[in-house]
Amino acid sequence: QSVLTQPPSVSGAPGQRVTIACTGSSSNIGADHDVHWYQQLPGTAPKLIIYANNNRPSGVPDRFSGSKSGTSASLAVTGLQAEDEAEYYCQSYDNSLSGNVVFGGGTKLTVL
Amino acid sequence: EVQLVESGGGLVKPGGSLRLSCAASGFSLTTYSMNWVRQAPGKGLEWVSSVSSGDGFSYHADSVKGRFTISRDNAKNSLSLQMNSLRVDDTALYFCARDIGYDSRANYHLYFDFWGQGTLVTVSS
Numbered sequence: 001q002s003v004l005t006q007p008p009s010v011s012g013a014p015g016q017r018v019t020i021a022c023t024g025s026s027s028n029i030g031a032d033h034d035v036h037w038y039q040q041l042p043g044t045a046p047k048l049i050i051y052a053n054n055n056r057p058s059g060v061p062d063r064f065s066g067s068k069s070g071t072s073a074s075l076a077v078t079g080l081q082a083e084d085e086a087e088y089y090c091q092s093y094d095n096s097l098s099g100n101v102v103f104g105g106g107t108k109l110t111v112l
Numbered sequence: 113e114v115q116l117v118e119s120g121g122g123l124v125k126p127g128g129s130l131r132l133s134c135a136a137s138g139f140s141l142t143t144y145s146m147n148w149v150r151q152a153p154g155k156g157l158e159w160v161s162s163v164s165s166g167d168g169f170s171y172h173a174d175s176v177k178g179r180f181t182i183s184r185d186n187a188k189n190s191l192s193l194q195m196n197s198l199r200v201d202d203t204a205l206y207f208c209a210r211d212i213g214y215d216s217r218a219n220y221h222l223y224f225d226f227w228g229q230g231t232l233v234t235v236s237s
Contacts, residue, residue: 032217036223046157093220098171098174099173103158104156
C-alpha cells in the first residue's frame with residue numbers, strides 16, 4: 001500500500017489530453033511538500049519529467065505539465081503520442097515517516 | 113555527462129548477504145546525497161537508503177533497518193549497499209539514484225534527478 005495514491009491505469013487516443021492524479025495527506029502533499037513525477041518506460045530506469053510541482057527538466061517536452069493543490073497533485077499530458085505509453089510515478093516528502101521519501105503506486109498510461 | 117552504473121546483483125538464498133555497488137561519473141559523490149531505490153517485480157518504487165553529502169550520514173527505510181548498510185567511497189566515487197539477512201521480499205531491481213534536496217517555503221523537498229539502470233537481486237531457496 002503506497003503512501004501516495006494513484007489510479008492504476010489511464011488511457012487516451014493519440015492527440016488527446018490525459019491527467020494522472022496523485023493523492024496524499026496532511027503529512028506529505030498537504031504539508032506543502034513539493035511533488036515530483038517520473039516516467040518509466042518498459043525495461044528502463046525511471047526518468048524525472050516534472051520536479052517541484054510544475055517544472056520540466058531540460059529535454060522534457062512541454063506536453064508534460066504538473067500542478068498541485070491541497071493534498072493532491074496531477075500530471076497532465078497533452079497531444080498524446082505513442083512514445084508516452086509508460087508507467088508514471090509521483091513522489092513527495094513525508095513528515096511522519098522514517099526516511100521521509102514517499103512514492104505513489106504508479107499509473108500505467110496506455111495510448112490507444 | 114552524469115552516469116550511474118550498478119553492479120553486484122544476483123541470486124542469493126534467504127539469510128544470505130550481497131553487496132551492491134554503484135559507480136558514478138560526471139560528478140562527485142561528495143557534493144550530492146545518494147540513494148538506493150528498489151522495485152519489486154511488477155510493483156512500484158520503494159526508497160531504501162540514503163547517504164548525505166558532506167558528513168555522510170546515512171538513513172534506512174524501516175523495512176531494511178539493521179540489515180542493510182549504505183556507504184560511499186569518495187576515492188573511487190562509488191556507492192555501496194551491504195545487504196545482510198536477506199529475505200524473499202527483498203527481491204527487486206535496485207536502482208542507484210542521485211537526489212536534489214532543497215529548502216523552500218519553510219519546508220524541505222527532495223527529488224531524484226539521475227538514476228542508474230538497476231541491478232537485480234533475487235532472494236530464493
